[in-house]
Amino acid sequence: MKVILFIVALLPFLRLFSFAFLDKLGANPVEFITRNTGDWTLYLLCITLAMTPLRKLTQWHWLIRLRRMLGLFAFFYALLHFTTFLWFDHGFDVAEMWKDVLKRPFITVGFIAFVLLLPLAVTSTNSMIKRLGGKRWQWLHRLIYLIAPLGVLHYFWMKAGKHDFSQPVLFGLIVAALLIVRLFWRWQSSRMPLTGRQ
Template sequence: MFHPNFHPTPGQLKAIKGVLFAAALLPFLRLVVFTLTDRLGANPIEFITRNTGDWTLYFLCITLAVTPLRRLTNWPWLIRLRRMLGLYAFFYACLHFLTFLWFDHFFDLQEMWKDVIKRPFITVGFIAFLLLIPLAVTSSNGMVRRLGGKRWQLLHRLVYLIAGLGILHYFWMKAGKNDFAQPILLGSIVLALLLFRLWWAWSQRRVRAAAPARRS
């Protein structure tokens, strides 16, 4: 069992990362198995599109939850898992976009662009995907050093905007079926995580402001 003072050894952390990597790959492997065994249902393209889109949002939420969980548990090592989770969000977003580009438009970029412009729910989803690209490209330690910590953090705060756009994309997509339960749930999770971040920043400012008064 983990406890508040748990700090994994390098070997334990490597094992945790390995288990997490394998678990995060399972939705993709499930899609592959379902494709090979003809279990994608009556509308395979819709199944793949919805599944990859869902897991993009799930991994965005999980990635956003890492920092609050680290602060609540005092497990600083959790931050070492965030990059992998974020890259998995990008991986499933790429699969989601590839499904749209391949099966809906057969790699016809002009027709795809017309669809992006014409349909608002695709527009916001496409913008969210484009914003994910610089976050994935700058996820390495080398890019953190090149950008500098403050600029890197400022750039990666876009993840909240990306999550919001992704949920709006999902909400509009569900509007035709009048099925809003899951978009509302995911939106509530993202909002709660954002409010926690704002509360934490406010509380830390209060602590820093009170420190000089205690010393005097």
């Protein structure tokens, strides 16, 4: 399953690469790459968040073993998204990029989400889990509950100039639903000891 997932998750990148090679990126190649990598970052973040609820609902416990790879691919596409911004928009001029980050709120939010993804990617190995300890590692990786809404907000603000809110709203509803399900289960589990004593 991991091999299949790896191949499937890599397909959008291979498609993008082939489009670039065949000169099929359209009239605005930078916008095409930026949009495509941003979309796939959000797709994979949503799928990563969906793994635990899906496992609980289906009892397919093997799903949880795919979550780390999905998270790493979400980071991979976020890295491509950020690199496109840094390279094509600013020619790797970090000072100019930083001015843009501070000036434009939607870029600020997207940059914060990307920075928060970095420690999750760095600590994704088994050795880092052992070094941090399971509990601290879990607390750190709960940053995804903040990263996903920030990613949606970044997308929403970016689309605000074009008055096209359909996709950002859809992403927002999906992320909200996945987070509400988690909150409900946590509230339910916190009440169980109390119910048992009655």
